[in-house]
Amino acid sequence: MHFVPDLTTGTAIFMVLFATSMWNTWFISLKFLKDYPIDGFYVTLFTTSVIFVWSVGFALDRGALLQNMRDVFAVDPSRVIVPLVSGIMYVAGMRFTLYIFSIIGLSLAQPIKSSIGVLVGTTISAVVGGVPEGYSLQMIYLATFILLGAILFTMQAGRLRIKAQETAVEKNILQYSMRDIWISIILAVVTSVFGLAYTFSLSYSLRSITQPNGLEVLPYMSLLSTGAFAGSMLTSGVRLARKKQWSVVFNAPFSIHKFGIWSGLFHYGGNIIHTYASAFLSTVVSYPLGLTGGLWTHFWGIVFGEYKGSPRRVYGFLGIGLVLYVIGAYLIASTNF
Numbered sequence: 001m002h003f004v005p006d007l008t009t010g011t012a013i014f015m016v017l018f019a020t021s022m023w024n025t026w027f028i029s030l031k032f033l034k035d036y037p038i039d040g041f042y043v044t045l046f047t048t049s050v051i052f053v054w055s056v057g058f059a060l061d062r063g064a065l066l067q068n069m070r071d072v073f074a075v076d077p078s079r080v081i082v083p084l085v086s087g088i089m090y091v092a093g094m095r096f097t098l099y100i101f102s103i104i105g106l107s108l109a110q111p112i113k114s115s116i117g118v119l120v121g122t123t124i125s126a127v128v129g130g131v132p133e134g135y136s137l138q139m140i141y142l143a144t145f146i147l148l149g150a151i152l153f154t155m156q157a158g159r160l161r162i163k164a165q166e167t168a169v170e171k172n173i174l175q176y177s178m179r180d181i182w183i184s185i186i187l188a189v190v191t192s193v194f195g196l197a198y199t200f201s202l203s204y205s206l207r208s209i210t211q212p213n214g215l216e217v218l219p220y221m222s223l224l225s226t227g228a229f230a231g232s233m234l235t236s237g238v239r240l241a242r243k244k245q246w247s248v249v250f251n252a253p254f255s256i257h258k259f260g261i262w263s264g265l266f267h268y269g270g271n272i273i274h275t276y277a278s279a280f281l282s283t284v285v286s287y288p289l290g291l292t293g294g295l296w297t298h299f300w301g302i303v304f305g306e307y308k309g310s311p312r313r314v315y316g317f318l319g320i321g322l323v324l325y326v327i328g329a330y331l332i333a334s335t336n337f
Contacts, residue, residue: 002068002216003060007280013333015277016286020293022270026263028300036256039236040249042095044260046225046232049268053225056272057218068219079205079214080223086201087227088234093194095235118148118291120192121199125284129203130210132282143331144288146324151291153321154298160317161310198224203283206275210282217275225268285332292329295322 007015026045033041057065073080122144131137201224207214214220240246278286298318301307307314 001061002064003218004216005276007277009281012277012280012286013289015273016281016289017292017329019270019274019277020290021296022266022273023290024293024296024300026267027297028304029259029263031304032259033256036252037240037243037245037248039095039239040245040252041260041263042232042236043240043249044257045264045267046091046229048261048264050225050229052265053218053221053268053272057222061216061218064216065219065222068216069223072213072215072219076213082205083201083215083220083223084227084230086197086205087224087229088231089194089197090201091228091231092235093191093197095232096191096194118144118151118288121196122284122288124196124199125203125282125287128200129208129283131284132209135282135285137284140284140288140332143328144291146331147288147291147328150321150324150328151294153317153324154294157307157310157314157317157321160314161307199283199287202275202278202287206279206283208279208282210284217272217279221268221272221275224271289329289332292325295325298322 029041030038061068069080122141126137126140131140203211205214205223206220207216215223240249274286274290298321307318
């Protein structure tokens with residue numbers, strides 16, 4: 001028998017919001033790696049993730065974990081194959097995202113990335129996954145546009161912060177040029193295309209109130225994490241081999257590996273929580289709610305000094321953006337009441 005928590009709408013919405021806070025904590029680890037190769041961190045993260053998810057799967061679902069995969073594969077093999085392929089694709093996209101974050105920081109990179117995929121991701125969720133009864137698709141899109149506004153306001157705050165860097169008496173920790181910004185924008189387009197594979201997979205392969213033919217939560221997450229592990233080896237693993245850096249990874253102390261382990265547990269711990277909520281709410285509701293992770297991104301950007309020395313109007317744009325995040329999340333959460 002599969003583990004299925006007894007959820008209410010309010011609890012499921014809280015789970016999505018909590019999961020977004022877990023997702024965005026692992027980017028903090030990048031600030032503590034120093035000269036350690038980011039690809040080594042990436043491999044540790046997704047090795048931890050695949051072990052963690054399969055362990056949770058067998059602990060909670062036991063034999064039903066593999067049986068569900070076999071049953072769904074017998075009826076529609078694509079429902080099983082898609083999470084594996086999507087795991088590879090979204091991890092390849094995230095590898096680019098890590099590079100972007102390392103160049104221009106959390107608080108500017110996330111708005112660039114999110115603004116590209118926000119409307120497309122919501123549309124994929126609605127078309128592929130379906131809209132649950134009682135929810136207004138028009139209201140969900142209205143809330144999504146408000147969230148897009150939040151992204152744009154915080155993006156403007158980041159742009160003004162860049163200009164302030166050149167004249168500020170106290171320089172920001174991060175130093176980069178507009179050329180770096182344009183390179184990051186191009187990479188953000190690539191990551192958004194790859195990242196939409198995750199949204200498509202969740203909408204297509206996860207059994208939910210609007211998708212009766214998919215996998216149960218833990219079988220789905222086990223396949224996705226397996227694809228993600230394969231993706232990390234095909235990207236970061238290959239890069240480590242080409243640069244002859246595998247020895248650096250194997251010889252690194254626990255004080256370095258702990259960041260990859262911690263990040264993997266939080267990343268896929270958040271994914272499991274989010275997926276249970278998505279099965280209850282449907283992805284067209286959980287996906288735009290997941291964009292509120294930008295709140296946490298900017299919070300950590302402030303904590304780690306990315307806005308230090310910025311003029312007051314930067315904080316004004318940032319404040320408006322954060323208020324819009326809250327309004328957008330509220331509209332989505334209340335659209336079925």
